[in-house]
Amino acid sequence: PVASARRPIRPLPDDLISQIAAGEVVERPASVVRELVDNALDAGARHVTVRLAGGGIRLVAVEDDGVGIPREELPLALQRHATSKIRDLDELEAVATMGFRGEALAAIASVAEVTLTSRSAEATDGCAWTLEAASGELRPAARPVGTTVEVRELFFRTPARRKFLKSEATELAHCIEAVRRHALARPEVAFAIWHEGRLLHHWPATTALVPELAWSRRVADALGDEFVEATLPVQAEAGPLRLRGLIVQPQAARGRADRQFAYVNGRYVRDKVIAHAVRSAYDDVLHGQLQPAYVLWLQIDPRAVDVNVHPTKIEVRFRDAGAVHQVVQHALEQALARPRAGEPAPPAP
Numbered sequence: 001p002v003a004s005a006r007r008p009i010r011p012l013p014d015d016l017i018s019q020i021a022a023g024e025v026v027e028r029p030a031s032v033v034r035e036l037v038d039n040a041l042d043a044g045a046r047h048v049t050v051r052l053a054g055g056g057i058r059l060v061a062v063e064d065d066g067v068g069i070p071r072e073e074l075p076l077a078l079q080r081h082a083t084s085k086i087r088d089l090d091e092l093e094a095v096a097t098m099g100f101r102g103e104a105l106a107a108i109a110s111v112a113e114v115t116l117t118s119r120s121a122e123a124t125d126g127c128a129w130t131l132e133a134a135s136g137e138l139r140p141a142a143r144p145v146g147t148t149v150e151v152r153e154l155f156f157r158t159p160a161r162r163k164f165l166k167s168e169a170t171e172l173a174h175c176i177e178a179v180r181r182h183a184l185a186r187p188e189v190a191f192a193i194w195h196e197g198r199l200l201h202h203w204p205a206t207t208a209l210v211p212e213l214a215w216s217r218r219v220a221d222a223l224g225d226e227f228v229e230a231t232l233p234v235q236a237e238a239g240p241l242r243l244r245g246l247i248v249q250p251q252a253a254r255g256r257a258d259r260q261f262a263y264v265n266g267r268y269v270r271d272k273v274i275a276h277a278v279r280s281a282y283d284d285v286l287h288g289q290l291q292p293a294y295v296l297w298l299q300i301d302p303r304a305v306d307v308n309v310h311p312t313k314i315e316v317r318f319r320d321a322g323a324v325h326q327v328v329q330h331a332l333e334q335a336l337a338r339p340r341a342g343e344p345a346p347p348a349p
C-alpha cells in the first residue's frame with residue numbers, strides 16, 4: 001500500500017493482537033520457560049520439571065504439581081487478558097504473584113503449538129483434561145493434580161522471527177539460565193531440567209529452619225560450591241525493606257558480569273538502582289574490568305514497588321529509589337569491610 005493512499009481505521013483481528021503482544025513477551029525459547037515457570041510457581045508448585053528439545057525451539061514443556069486448572073477454565077487460560085491473579089486496580093497495586101497480565105499463554109499460543117494438560121485440586125471427576133490450543137479440542141487425560149504446558153515449534157508460523165534464534169546450544173543455555181533465575185529465588189521448590197531425555201540439572205528442594213541456610217544451599221546447587229565459598233553474606237533491614245544475599249569477595253571477582261542476580265519480592269529483575277548501589281559499594285575494592293558477582297534478595301512492601309513497567313516484568317520502579325540505593329550500598333559496604341573468619345582484624349586507625 002502506498003503511504004499516501006489512506007486506508008480506513010480498523011480494529012486488528014484478535015490473533016494479530018496476540019502476535020503483536022507475543023513480540024514483546026516471547027523473544028526466544030527461554031522467554032517461554034520464564035513464563036511457564038512463573039505460572040507453575042504462582043500455582044504453588046513444589047516440583048517443577050522443565051523438558052526441552054532442540055534447545056527449546058522444538059519443545060518446551062513445564063510440568064508442575066500446583067493447584068491445576070479446572071476443566072471449564074482451560075480455554076480461559078489461553079484467552080488474552082484473562083487471569084486468576086488480580087481482579088481490580090487495588091490488587092494490581094499490591095500484586096504478589098509473578099504473573100498478572102493474563103497475556104503469556106495467549107501470546108505463546110499465537111506463535112507456537114500449545115497443549116495444556118491439567119488436573120485441578122478441586123476437580124471431583126478425578127480426571128485430568130488436555131486442551132489443544134489450535135483446535136480447541138478438549139479430551140480426558142491422566143495425571144496427578146497439577147499442570148503441564150507443552151509448547152512446540154516456536155515461531156513455526158513466523159519464519160522471519162525463527163531466523164533470529166541462535167544455535168540450539170545457545171538457546172538451551174538461555175533456557176537453563178531462565179530456570180536458574182527462578183531457582184535462586186525459590187529454594188523450597190525442586191527444579192529439574194531435561195534436554196532430549198538427559199537430565200541436565202536437578203536442584204532439590206531445601207527447607208531449613210534458618211532461611212539463609214536454605215538459600216545458600218540452593219545457591220551452591222545452582223551456581224556451584226566455589227561460588228558460595230567465594231562470597232560474603234549480606235544482611236540489612238530498614239523499615240519495610242529487607243535485604244539478604246551473598247556477594248563475591250573482591251579478590252574472587254572475575255571479568256564477566258554473568259553472575260549478577262537481583263530479586264525484588266522473589267522476582268528476578270535488572271535494576272539500575274540496585275546495580276549502581278552494588279557498583280558503588282565495590283568502588284574502592286574492585287579495579288579495572290573486574291565485575292561484582294552477587295545474589296541479592298530484596299523484600300519490600302509490594303505497594304512501594306511498581307512491577308507493571310515492562311511486559312516481561314524484568315524492570316521495576318521503586319517508589320523510594322533513594323532508600324533502596326542506600327540500604328543496598330550500605331549493607332554491601334559493611335559486608336566488604338568485615339574481616340573474614342580466620343583473618344586478623346585490620347589494625348585500629
Ligand code: ADP
Nearest residue numbers: 039043077083084099100101102103104105147
Ligand atoms: P497470568 O500468569 O498473567 O495470569 P498467563 O497467560 O500466564 O497469565 O496464565 C493465564 C492463567 O492461566 C493464569 O492466571 C492461571 O489462572 C492459569 N494458569 C496458567 N498456568 C498455570 C499453571 N501452571 N497452573 C495453574 N494455573 C495456571
Ligand code: MG
Nearest residue numbers: 038039099104
Ligand atoms: Mg503467567
